[in-house]
Amino acid sequence: MHGAKATTAIGCKSDEEILEGMLNVVPSHHFAFGRFMALANALGWVTPRASSDQLAPPITTxxxxxxxxxxxxxxxxxxxxxxxxxxxxxxxxxxxxIFTGHSDPRRMSLLNAKKNAFESALKSGKTPEQVTALGLSWTMSDARDLEEATELARRGLMFLGIKQ
Known part of the structure; x- marks a missing residue:
């Protein structure tokens, strides 16, 4: 996805492979981008893609x-x-x-999952009473919480230097 328009794209599964790939392409490219993921993985900031045969996780915030x-x-x-x-x-x-990209997205992701589950239940033709009976809800307070969590998740840090 990220390398669709790149001159060179290297698929990596670990930070060590990312470093190796970056070290290999830096001499021959004017721009190189790599994303170290071990810290984000350890913090639980990376959400695996759900497959269609996977059961939805219980909704929690x-x-x-x-x-x-x-x-x-x-x-x-x-x-x-x-x-x-x-x-x-x-x-x-x-x-x-060095750009962190974002801060902790976990609460935003959980609230988005709750909102999507609620909206999907309504779109499937269930009445609001049936949706509530399933334990699903979405309130104005939830919407405000999602806005706040999204704003917090968007915050990141950037460090810029020139190699001497």
Missing amino acids: TVDPLPPREELTPILSNLNRHLAALHTALPTRTAFV
Whole structure:
């Protein structure tokens, strides 16, 4: 998806493969993009795509707690090593941009799932009473919560440097 218009696209399954791919293409490209995912995976920020034969998860808006610091420390250390290795490999006068993309999207995702389940039940022809009997609801308060969670999830950080 992301590489559809790219000159070179490399499919990767791990941060190590992403680093290796970036190190291989940097010398021959004016622009290279890679996305390290181990931290996002550990934080539960990545939602796997649901297949059509998969049962819908129970609707909840409670977010699981983040992993303990002891679990995150090696992941953060690896990310730091990967970024340092990539920076070292860059030619001089190269822009190095690190963008987090977003902050914690889990509450937004849960609220979206709740809204979609409610709307799907109504679109399937069920009456509001039948939908409520299924334990599904969507209120103005939920809509405000979704707006707030979406705004929070959109926030990210960017670090920009020029390789000397």
